[in-house]
Amino acid sequence: MFTPLIVLPVVIGFYYFADAYNRSNRETVSNYSQQALQYIGEKIDLELSKYETISKQMFNDPELQRLLMEKPKDRYEQVNLTQQIMDRMNLFFSGEERQYVRACVILTPQNRYKFGNEDPLGSTESNVPLFKMISDAGGKNVWFGPDALPIYNPVFILARSIRNYDLQEIAKLYIAIDTQMVSDLFNDTNLGQGASIQLIGVNQAILSDNGIHLVSDSERPLRITTLLKHNKWTISAVLPLRETYVIIRRMSLMAIWISLICVSIELFVTYWFGIDVIIPVRKLLVNMRLGIKGTKPEELQKFPGAVEIRELNDTFISVMFEIHHLIDEVVKNQTLKREAEIKLLQNQLSPHFLYNTLNSIRWMAMIQQQDNIKEMVDSLIKLLTYSLRNTNQLVELGEELAVLRDYVAIQKVRYQNFTFSVQVETELYKLRLLKFIVQPLIENSLIHGLSSAGQMGEIGLHAFVQNQKLHIEIADNGIGMSETDLDSLNAELRSESSEKIGLRNIHDRIRLLYGNDYGLLLDSKLQAGTRVTVVLPIISEGEREESRL
Structure with missing residues (x-):
């Protein structure tokens, strides 16, 4: 029953696997061979460009032009001139390029100057078409393969006319390069065992090869080509795919x-x-x-x-x-939750008792005309009333600043040697934020920044909008901290567990509610003060905080 469902997918999968493997293998070989052939072409182009550079140097050499334009008066001067020209030509072939140079010939109307052991073009009469092509090129490089020579010779000819400053032709220059140079480059490649590589001219004649000629093969061979930049010759490679x-x-x-x-x-x-x-x-x-x-x-x-x-x-x-165990746990947790709610209601009696007691102290201070005690108790009552509200409730920035002023008034009784300034635009007072976000930062400035400073302390609060975010900066001129301590504090804010409970609680509270784009930014310099920036979303009056998440 299940046999066709098993065998048929296996057969179909095998067929597609074999076909995909065949195509992938052939494509891999083709891509690799094409890259290798292009590399061979680049090396040949590089070698040819070296000889073109030599011909250009000879073309632009003023000393060589001067010698070629001289007209000797007798045989002695002719011999001397020939020697000077040969010495000059020898300077251009002092490097490794000389290995494959069979001859370098400069042909003037009066004489022929030959560097090397042979002259592949021979007599002028039999090469009139070639010389005419050299003259018509106007001083540009002209390449000839072995097939273009009247008598076959395994050399490449690089030719150009040498002209004076009036652009008049004074001589013809041609360099004979042994085709063995290309054969050696072919043999040095790792294109593959048994690969046949040929250099083909513009008329499809074979100019050079690596000596390998493929016989008839039952398998379809891989043919790839690439074009040389200098003379439009083509490198063709045929790779047997038997293996x-x-x-x-x-x-x-x-x-x-x-x-x-x-x-x-x-x-x-x-x-x-x-x-x-x-x-x-x-x-x-x-x-x-x-x-x-x-x-x-x-x-x-x-x-x-x-x-x-x-x-x-x-x-x-x-x-x-x-x-079943979780159901039992849920029942138990519900019971514990109800007990905790009862305890919470009982614990709320303590803040209300403290509130009523502070009111009694306030009236006694008024009766005894102790205004400083009355003002401190008033500030403490406002703080206590403010704290009894839901901690996660959003409040206006203006209301938070008013509570901060009451808190500062209380702290001035203990830390008298400091000032507190607020720089906030009026239109920002209606923006909403979490309660008690800024108060712990003021407390940190007093305890850790100003308490040990031997100067008049200053705490400044500056609120502004930047990049569509509300920034609240609390800066002091206290003792600050070193760069090492600052890095350590920043690392503790980013860590999972931190000893800096106050700062970490504020940072985590903001990030949990609004996301990782918000939180605390710390900056401090030793003996220069500390700046803490609270970054919050902009929440206007009546806007739900979820819309900013």
């Missing part, structure tokens, strides 16, 4: 055997799967239905069968035990 196809056949045969083995194993496993799974699955479904209806876990049935099904059944029973 590649042998590997493909081996891989295909191996895949067939593996597929047959897998099919046999699959059929065997399917047979036992039908016997060992169906009945246990049905029993598992019965257990699940009983568990959903509320049957106790200890009453659910355990049964033999496949290991996976047994483990699944055991897991289900364990889950049911956990569910």
